[in-house]
Amino acid sequence: xxxxxxxxxxxxALLVPLMLGIVLFVFLVMRFSDSDPASAFFQGANPTPEQxxxxxxxxGLNDPLPVRYAGFVGDLLHGDLxxxxxTRQPVVDQVTTALPLTLQLTFLGLGIAVVLSLVFGxxxxxxxxxxxxxxxxxxxxxxxxxxxxxxxLLMIQYLAVGQGWFPTGGYVNPGDSxxxxxxxxxxxxxxxSLPVAAQLTRIVRTAVVEELDxxxxxxxxxxxxxxxxVVGRNVLRNALINPLTVLGLxxxxxxxxxxxxETIFSLPGxxxxxxxxxxxxxxxxxxxVVLTTAVGFVVVNLVIDILHLLVNxxxxxxx
Numbered sequence: 001x002x003x004x005x006x007x008x009x010x011x012x013a014l015l016v017p018l019m020l021g022i023v024l025f026v027f028l029v030m031r032f033s034d035s036d037p038a039s040a041f042f043q044g045a046n047p048t049p050e051q052x053x054x055x056x057x058x059x060g061l062n063d064p065l066p067v068r069y070a071g072f073v074g075d076l077l078h079g080d081l082x083x084x085x086x087t088r089q090p091v092v093d094q095v096t097t098a099l100p101l102t103l104q105l106t107f108l109g110l111g112i113a114v115v116l117s118l119v120f121g122x123x124x125x126x127x128x129x130x131x132x133x134x135x136x137x138x139x140x141x142x143x144x145x146x147x148x149x150x151x152x153l154l155m156i157q158y159l160a161v162g163q164g165w166f167p168t169g170g171y172v173n174p175g176d177s178x179x180x181x182x183x184x185x186x187x188x189x190x191x192x193s194l195p196v197a198a199q200l201t202r203i204v205r206t207a208v209v210e211e212l213d214x215x216x217x218x219x220x221x222x223x224x225x226x227x228x229x230v231v232g233r234n235v236l237r238n239a240l241i242n243p244l245t246v247l248g249l250x251x252x253x254x255x256x257x258x259x260x261x262e263t264i265f266s267l268p269g270x271x272x273x274x275x276x277x278x279x280x281x282x283x284x285x286x287x288x289v290v291l292t293t294a295v296g297f298v299v300v301n302l303v304i305d306i307l308h309l310l311v312n313x314x315x316x317x318x319x
Contacts, residue, residue: 121207
């Protein structure tokens with residue numbers, strides 16, 4: 001436990017400069033982009049140059065860049081992401097409204113990807129170079145090559161419009177109807193997760209095959225232990241270290257892919273919020289969504305690091 005606490009403290013300490021770097025990057029990108037907070041605020045109102053100047057002075061937009069960055073970080077530390085130019089509401093309120101749906105979609109897709117990759121990856125490894133393995137490899141290659149938005153459109157065409165099994169879009173709160181929530185989230189979650197599941201399946205298969213070829217597996221099976229017990233108790237624990245690392249990186253793909261999937265299925269999440277903000281020229285909302293997504297990605301990778309410590313005793317002993 002002491003080793004885990006020491007490694008965890010070191011990881012958390014590294015998050016501080018990392019988060020400051022992310023904030024600086026987003027700040028600079030937004031400041032050097034074509035978006036103008038003053039023009040966005042007066043959008044459609046034909047403001048005079050004096051009004052634009054007064055707005056910039058009032059909000060510190062004419063201050064030197066280091067001063068503006070310090071103020072920006074100070075606002076973030078107080079939970080202030082700015083004011084939406086379109087709705088005149090705090091960006092943090094819009095983000096907290098949209099974020100739960102994106103988290104639901106992301107983690108539902110993540111769960112589907114993990115289950116599918118474990119089932120098919122382990123099956124392919126056990127039946128190595130036999131028909132089940134060959135079929136799974138072909139399907140996984142197809143899944144890797146298929147983009148999520150294309151799968152989403154196919155699902156809408158054949159499963160929603162053609163068969164009528166699922167709605168074509170929209171969202172039902174799970175508190176109102178759990179079955180309605182499942183129906184509205186099933187197609188988006190599968191469209192988001194299938195490319196990730198295909199990639200993870202290939203990685204899980206390779207890791208399990210390498211583990212099955214080791215001497216301790218042959219010794220355990222030769223001593224009379226059932227193969228199911230050996231695979232479930234020992235092989236999976238050792239083989240899942242590398243897939244776990246890749247899984248942390250794939251969460252970033254799921255968060256980014258949610259932007260497109262939410263737009264296709266008309267889900268009121270972070271993706272739809274950002275697309276509307278870009279379309280309407282609302283830089284504060286774009287900035288808030290990007291920062292929130294980046295922080296989420298960093299936090300998820302911290303959780304993956306913790307899981308890594310739990311399943312890999314060599315990391316704990318190295319500390």
